Amino acid sequence: MAGSQETFNKKEKEKKRLKKRLEKQQKLADRKANSKGGGFDNMVAYVDENGNITDTPPDPADRKIIDVDSIKIGVPKREKEEINPIRNGRVEYFNHSKGFGFIKDIDTQQKYFVHVNNLTEEINESDMVTFEIERGFKGMSAVRVKKVKKA
DSSP: OOOOSOOHHHHHHHHHHHHHHHHHHHHHHHHHHHOOOOSGGGTOOEEOTTSOEESSOOOGGGOOOOOGGGOOOSOOOOOOOOOOSOEEEEEEEEETTTTEEEEEETTTOOEEEEEGGGBSSOOOTTOEEEEEEEEOSSSEEEEEEEEOOOO
């Protein structure tokens, strides 16, 4: 004959579980009875014309009609600037064996990559040139590079 599988320790654990469950239900009932919430109406908040949160609804007589299309969110679009496409610069570096170099723009002091295929005539270091810029594979590149004739 097999004995009961329920031991003293198992009975005590079960009693503790039941006691915890009853305490939890009692706490829930206490919270419901003592809550200050009062439902949805007490949870609603309003924003006044200054952007402050209040618990009183706004006066309908003070209501203003706002044109939704006039509200602009984000950064305004940049106006097109008239930029002279032809720039002046000085050849900072040019390697004839590799066929590339860099031109420094006189106005902005930025350096632009130049390839031998974008030259209209041969250039050397420290030559004054005119050029245009275009977006290349790794950034802006100088194209249609011409040597400036000295007067």
